[in-house]
Amino acid sequence: MKAHIITIGDEILIGQTINTNAAYIGDRLTQHQVKVLFSSVVPDDEKLVLGEFKKAYSHVDLVIVTGGLGPTHDDITRKCIVEFFETELVLNEEILNDIKKFFEVRGRSLTKTNEEQALIPQIALPIRNMRGTAPGFWIEKKNKIFIAMPGVPHEMKGMMEETILPKLDEKLADRKSFLLMSNLLTTGIPESMLFDKLGDINELLNGAKLAFLPSQFGVRLRITVEDNNVDSAKSHLDEIEQKIRSVAGKFIYGKDEDLLENVIAKLLTDRNLKISLAESCTGGLISNRLTNVSGSSKFFDRGIIAYTNAAKVELLKVDEDTILKNGAVSLEVARQMAEGAKAVSGSDIGLAVTGIMGPTGATPAKPVGLVYVGICDEKICTAKEFRFGDDRLLNKDRTSQAALEMLRRNLLGISYDD
Amino acid sequence: MKAHIITIGDEILIGQTINTNAAYIGDRLTQHQVKVLFSSVVPDDEKLVLGEFKKAYSHVDLVIVTGGLGPTHDDITRKCIVEFFETELVLNEEILNDIKKFFEVRGRSLTKTNEEQALIPQIALPIRNMRGTAPGFWIEKKNKIFIAMPGVPHEMKGMMEETILPKLDEKLADRKSFLLMSNLLTTGIPESMLFDKLGDINELLNGAKLAFLPSQFGVRLRITVEDNNVDSAKSHLDEIEQKIRSVAGKFIYGKDEDLLENVIAKLLTDRNLKISLAESCTGGLISNRLTNVSGSSKFFDRGIIAYTNAAKVELLKVDEDTILKNGAVSLEVARQMAEGAKAVSGSDIGLAVTGIMGPTGATPAKPVGLVYVGICDEKICTAKEFRFGDDRLLNKDRTSQAALEMLRRNLLGISYDD
DSSP, rough: EEEEEEEHHHHHTTTTSSOOHHHHHHHHHHTTTTTTEEEEEEOOOOOHHHHHHHHHHHSSSSEESSSSOOTHHHOOOHHHHHHHTOOOOOOHHHHHHHHHHHHTTOOOOOOOOHHHGGGEEEEEEEEESSSOOOEEEEEEETTEEEEEEOOOOOHHHIIIIIIIHHHHHHTTTTTTOOOEEEEEEEEOOOOOHHHHHTHHHHHHHHTTTEEEEETTTOOOOOOOOSSSHHHHHHHHHHHHHHHHHHHHHGEEEEEOOOOHHHHHHHHHHHHTEEEEEESTTTTTTHHHHHHHSGOOOOGGEEEEEESSSSHHHHHHOOOOOHHHHOOSSSSHHHHHHHHHHHHHTOSSEEEEEEEOOOSSSOOOOSTTTTTEOOOOSSSSSEEEEEEOOSSSHHHHHHHHHHHHHHHHHHHHTSOOOO | OEEEEEEOOHHHHHSOOOOOOHHHHHHHHHHHTEEEEEEEEEOOOOOHHHHHHHHHHHHEEEEEEEEEOOOSSTTHHHHHHHHTTTEEEEEOHHHHHHHHHHHTTTTTOOOOHHHHHGGGETEEEEEEESSSSSSEEEEEEEEEEEEEEEEEEEHHHHHHIIIIIIHHHHHHHTTOOOEEEEEEEEOOOHHHHHHHHTOHHHHHHHTTTEEEEEEEEEEEEEEEEEEHHHHHHHHHHHHHHHHHHHHHHEEEEETOOHHHHHHHHHHHHHTTTTTEEESSSTTTHHHHHHSSSSSGGEEEEEEEEEEEEEEEHHHHHOHHHHHHOOOOOOOSHHHHHHHHHHHHHHEEEEEEEEEEESSOOOOSSSSSSSEEEEEOSSSOOOEEEEEEESSSSHHHHHHHHHHHHHHHHHHHHHOOOO
């Protein structure tokens, strides 16, 4: 089954609202074995909406529309459906009762405008809305399915989970093709180098698909397998994953929706280890990421954001002469900061960063993007140099990712080198 | 000028990535007087991409494409452009030099795959990429414009701001209708209360449009005015803005793309004040936001993330008995943390937060979402209670915003009460 998602609304086109509805629907359909072939956004304009209905209905099996079902003058979806399917509106008593109840519970009186929301295109099965007043519509014609839902995210999600996905599952019970996906999350290696490591890509994939999705946090590898047997799809996916792990396993920190901070939180918690942070250039970002994890008090002791040299000396016991000799952005200061974070807190591990995030602060010898990460545990106390780009906020993200990755490799006994 | 935005990539269709690029481009084009008529997402499939190019090029004046320009096998946009415009690839020396430099600066060696990114469709003007390796393309044919950019957000944004928008402005120099927008950024007041404060909305707007856009950081008020005279549009916009300020001015911390941390950075820098942070529940987020501002070393001294009670006592000189008596999440501990942050650092201001972010950590008397913010300067040393929601990450955002807003009002002598 192939789908086209249509989102209706000027606010999406002009960027006032980000289209999270389309992302949610795309994700849920994919999980339920529907292939999302297109997604489009059209303005609140009857002619353009009708044109898009026509186009979508002609090239896929399932059209899902959100938006434009509210009670006001600029909501035109229902009118367009009536015209597109050459049908008419009829009052639906069950939906009218739902709307009446909705207002009753909230102690508000029903307006004529709201009552009119119980008018349903004759061709449609109404989809009840337990969270708002606008019903959705389920239409089947010529072996194709057309679904319309309101654009309010939690109303739309309720309809998807309670009505639409179960109905689609029924329709797809005798499906003959399965689409499975797996995401391997890498960091510390550029896209092109990772690509080269994988060798002959066609031999590796053997008919499957592989996408490289880079960001400042690393490269996500998305493997997609389509097969008419679910077990052979699974084993094909496993096989590719194992092959990738065998050549690039050290760079893979997680799968699918994993976050590096959660991976580390689990490693630290399982081993009952406490960590303290000494951050200069990241200004608290690494500590922030680690404390985003629920239950972080089990492994996070403290973070010291030592922006000034004085703070580095006072709070982290960094040697003043070392700063004078090497500068605050240096391998040795990073190492001493990590050592200090561990010592002053009595934690098992100290992790430290110092660097130049830009756009100011560079010197001829120390360009923007130069970063040192230090790490100390019971066994080692070391630091490593990194070189990132020009953008301050991306550099903060990259630095935090590099420091957390160094910590992960340290915990797993994997070398820091490429 | 009418535009169609095309986003290429399976990851958008299946909901793995939210289409923030389309939102950004839609917003920027609208601000530059281009009407965004359609936005669509197509998979990494040559036939479907070509079909969408054809359709878009036939019904608008400007087609903007993002995605699919990376160096690997799944990047098909360049190939599709070559086919669509019946052109061929030629090596561009300037772009090759940019790519070489990009790798040189990062101390990495250039691969053959990367070198091939300097091959440009002959019909296109290359758009230089100062943040990555894939160049963009600007093509003009039959009085229409076709633009392609990589999908990596910061690379795409750089090209938009530095090359594309200035070039479009030149093309649009003789336009006849003007759409102006202004955003007032409020925080610390709910949407409904703000709406009530504004009184008769039609009288206030007089034909203009106003959107309320709430988030965890506050409510953004977007005013839109359309007029065939740019001066009268401007004065209408100004008039509405002044009226809103006269009734809700104390809640407005900035305009358009301002961030609260940048507003505060300017206030602190102008007055030559230094601040130190004491964070518990936000785990470094407030310090991170303040150090996102370029030049933050001028006003940011240090941040202490005192997650444990021991760290609060040792590093911030919080009285141990106060913690035992009132609990670490209390008005008095917040005040003492702020006092300690100021005293131990010798800064002019100490700002502190302590609270329960959830989902764990609540007690019958202290629910999830309970937060105390403390602030101390030369004159006052006080704290205030807040109650937020259930979501850990949203609570961290809300707490950081409340603390920074308390600081802003303190610096401007505005009361903390609603």
